[in-house]
Amino acid sequence: xxxxxxxRIEIPEICRVEGHSAVYVEIDQGKVTNVQLDVFEGTRFFxxxxxxxxxxxxxxxxxxxxxxxxxxxxxxxxxxxxxxxxFHPNTTVSxxxxxxxxxxxxxxxxxxxxxxxxxxxxxxxxLMEFASAHKEEFSTxxxxxxxxxxxxxxxxxxxxxxxxxxxxxxxxxxxxxELKPLLEKLSFAQQxxxxxxxxxxxxxxxxxxxxxxxxxxxxxxxxxxxFFGDTVKSSDGWEQSIQNYRDYLSEKSxxxxxxxxxxxxxxxxxxxxxxxxxxxxxxxxxQAKHIYQSSPLASGDTNTILNNLAQAIxxxxxxxxxxxxxxxxxxxEEPQFAHPEITKLKPIAGSxxxxxxxxxxxxxxxxxxxxxxxxxxxxxxxPSAQNTARIELDIREVVDQTLGKTSDQLEGxxxxxxxxxxxxxxxATHMVSVNYL
Amino acid sequence: xxxNQPLPxxxxxxxxxxxxxxxxxxxxxxxxxPFVHVTSFPFAQGKNEIRPVDxxxxxxxxxxxxxxxxxxxxxxxxxxxxxxxxxxxxxCVQRAGCxxxxxxxxxxxxxxxxxxxxxxxxxxxxHYVPVDVKLSGCPIDATxxxxxxxxxxxxxxxxxxxxxxxxxxKLKENGxxxxxxNLPCLGPVTAAGCGALCPSxxxxxxxxxGPCEEPQMEAMATILSEKGYQLDEVLGRLQxxxxxxxxxxxxxxx
Numbered sequence: 011x012x013x014x015x016x017x018r019i020e021i022p023e024i025c026r027v028e029g030h031s032a033v034y035v036e037i038d039q040g041k042v043t044n045v046q047l048d049v050f051e052g053t054r055f056f057x058x059x060x061x062x063x064x065x066x067x068x069x070x071x072x073x074x075x076x077x078x079x080x081x082x083x084x085x086x087x088x089x090x091x092x093x094x095x096x097f098h099p100n101t102t103v104s105x106x107x108x109x110x111x112x113x114x115x116x117x118x119x120x121x122x123x124x125x126x127x128x129x130x131x132x133x134x135x136x137l138m139e140f141a142s143a144h145k146e147e148f149s150t151x152x153x154x155x156x157x158x159x160x161x162x163x164x165x166x167x168x169x170x171x172x173x174x175x176x177x178x179x180x181x182x183x184x185x186x187x188e189l190k191p192l193l194e195k196l197s198f199a200q201q202x203x204x205x206x207x208x209x210x211x212x213x214x215x216x217x218x219x220x221x222x223x224x225x226x227x228x229x230x231x232x233x234x235x236x237f238f239g240d241t242v243k244s245s246d247g248w249e250q251s252i253q254n255y256r257d258y259l260s261e262k263s264x265x266x267x268x269x270x271x272x273x274x275x276x277x278x279x280x281x282x283x284x285x286x287x288x289x290x291x292x293x294x295x296x297q298a299k300h301i302y303q304s305s306p307l308a309s310g311d312t313n314t315i316l317n318n319l320a321q322a323i324x325x326x327x328x329x330x331x332x333x334x335x336x337x338x339x340x341x342x343e344e345p346q347f348a349h350p351e352i353t354k355l356k357p358i359a360g361s362x363x364x365x366x367x368x369x370x371x372x373x374x375x376x377x378x379x380x381x382x383x384x385x386x387x388x389x390x391x392x393p394s395a396q397n398t399a400r401i402e403l404d405i406r407e408v409v410d411q412t413l414g415k416t417s418d419q420l421e422g423x424x425x426x427x428x429x430x431x432x433x434x435x436x437x438a439t440h441m442v443s444v445n446y447l
Numbered sequence: 448x449x450x451n452q453p454l455p456x457x458x459x460x461x462x463x464x465x466x467x468x469x470x471x472x473x474x475x476x477x478x479x480x481p482f483v484h485v486t487s488f489p490f491a492q493g494k495n496e497i498r499p500v501d502x503x504x505x506x507x508x509x510x511x512x513x514x515x516x517x518x519x520x521x522x523x524x525x526x527x528x529x530x531x532x533x534x535x536x537x538x539c540v541q542r543a544g545c546x547x548x549x550x551x552x553x554x555x556x557x558x559x560x561x562x563x564x565x566x567x568x569x570x571x572x573x574h575y576v577p578v579d580v581k582l583s584g585c586p587i588d589a590t591x592x593x594x595x596x597x598x599x600x601x602x603x604x605x606x607x608x609x610x611x612x613x614x615x616x617k618l619k620e621n622g623x624x625x626x627x628x629n630l631p632c633l634g635p636v637t638a639a640g641c642g643a644l645c646p647s648x649x650x651x652x653x654x655x656x657g658p659c660e661e662p663q664m665e666a667m668a669t670i671l672s673e674k675g676y677q678l679d680e681v682l683g684r685l686q687x688x689x690x691x692x693x694x695x696x697x698x699x700x701x
Contacts, residue, residue, distance in 0.1 A: 053511070077467030078466065137476060173650060176650065182649050
């Protein structure tokens with residue numbers, strides 16, 4: 011290919027991701043001139059949808075931004091609203107919420123790793139072949155996602171879009187006896203998750219970005235590896251309260267996509283499992299810590315594709331932590347009686363934010379409430395919106411390296427690269443309305 | 448039946464939604480795979496072709512011209528079209544959003560006034576094409592989904608219940624959270640199928656499966672106002688999950 015030639019790489023629909031997106035790369039004079047990740051999922055204007063609704067309704071409505079991380083949207087909304095109302099849940103409620111969240115992490119990560127990412131490494135063209143020719147991996151996925159779904163059903167009342175989690179608490183805390191079967195499922199699944207880590211360590215990434223990403227994640231509460239916190243930390247060395255997220259997260263809309271792009275202090279960000287492990291691996295314990303230490307992540311390898319492995323390590327962590335939580339809850343919960351643990355909160359006019367570490371990264375919800383408890387203004391920043399700029403940069407760096415070489419696998423490799431971020435386009439186009447600044 | 452006979456073909460697609468139905472279908476595929484050939488399911492597999500199929504499941508609402516083109520193509524290539532989930536059957540929360548704010552206004556607010564973004568007011572599938580089976584849910588119930596699929600594979604149009612949630616709630620012998628706890632339970636006007644999940648955990652049904660058959664919205668609003676809820680809040684709750692505006696004409700006048 012001569013240098014003067016213009017070339018365009020197009021992937022019109024990326025399969026095996028949640029939602030709809032496409033990639034366009036333009037090459038001119040032997041250089042990548044343009045990279046566009048076009049999210050063409052229809053917009054849903056969530057920040058407009060919630061306006062005028064009572065704060066009690068908000069977790070149920072925002073849950074619908076995304077099924078796979080619905081528990082995350084529910085908890086981010088609850089955190090924001092309880093922060094505004096000055097309510098602090100008791101330990102039982104906090105533990106049940108964390109358990110629900112871990113169920114989501116297990117189910118989401120397992121589905122992404124096994125059903126969406128693994129087919130690239132095992133060369134699986136369709137589901138039929140996955141189920142028949144790769145029985146072991148198919149069964150690992152089934153076991154892990156059934157586990158995540160059982161945890162969410164027991165705690166949240168439904169596999170996703172939980173009915174049991176509310177502003178002010180939980181309408182029905184499951185009894186000790188209901189939690190018991192989860193322990194058996196967790197200990198059975200643990201080895202499967204560990205095996206999944208070993209499997210993922212065998213795959214050598216075919217492409218490699220050339221610059222180090224900036225990682226951003228919530229500093230976990232109580233000095234333990236986890237998914238809840240009030241302050242973010244960046245791999246560039248700064249920390250900031252999520253109440254001021256508008257100061258460090260800028261957002262712009264791009265003409266070619268329905269999803270907005272967020273940057274952290276002006277730089278493309280990578281959020282999600284790899285970011286959390288890079289920043290807080292010191293807080294891991296148990297098997298998850300051992301696996302991390304023997305993985306390329308521990309020696310500082312930040313290849314995008316390793317995010318799949320980072321997710322698998324988090325599944326091991328989530329399984330261990332869920333067992334710990336259930337044992338604590340079994341000590342305090344009656345074996346046979348479920349009970350409500352909910353406080354009816356009085357509205358107070360005010361505004362504030364809540365954040366959680368969703369499977370794909372930090373999710374922010376912001377609300378402004380009037381004295382009757384109705385939403386005046388809302389904003390959400392999703393992990394996928396934060397990752398988009400870095401995905402485009404990754405694509406640029408990978409395509410740059412292939413210029414002048416023959417690369418018949420490029421499209422496929424780019425899809426694998428994008429998929430490693432586990433992009434969630436239904437989240438990315440929820441959609442963001444910016445009336446601030 | 449000869450063993451060489453080709454398996455019935457199914458397709459699974461999404462328009463604008465939360466991908467919840469795709470997840471439920473994906474999680475139950477192991478039960479279906481022995482009986483069907485999955486011709487296309489872009490969420491779950493890399494190799495997809497659009498060709499005539501026996502059953503197409505579509506989740507999501509029509510919210511942009513691209514959704515409409517896709518839906519038209521899918522309809523033309525399928526014998527049975529099944530609308531799965533509240534978004535496809537009623538339009539869900541995004542339709543409710545369009546009830547109180549015009550799409551152009553929302554685009555202007557979000558993307559600026561000269562944006563090339565095209566959007567349509569969120570609408571259910573049957574607003575544009577004939578739909579053979581409407582299977583609501585948010586998300587759909589796996590057992591109902593498998594029963595509907597089994598029926599269609601046997602060439603029967605399935606029966607899907609649209610009776611109110613109260614029916615299932617009474618069968619479960621739950622205490623009534625509306626009468627006894629004064630919670631704003633929408634069970635009396637919401638389609639059943641979930642198994643009365645919210646009242647079973649002591650919470651109010653918030654209507655996520657869409658309206659039941661012949662919903663008595665005025666009576667519902669009267670009860671809630673007797674419980675002390677303001678009419679505008681009641682209307683907001685009743686419409687939050689895509690119930691069509693026509694059901695509220697008389698209430699909005701009052």
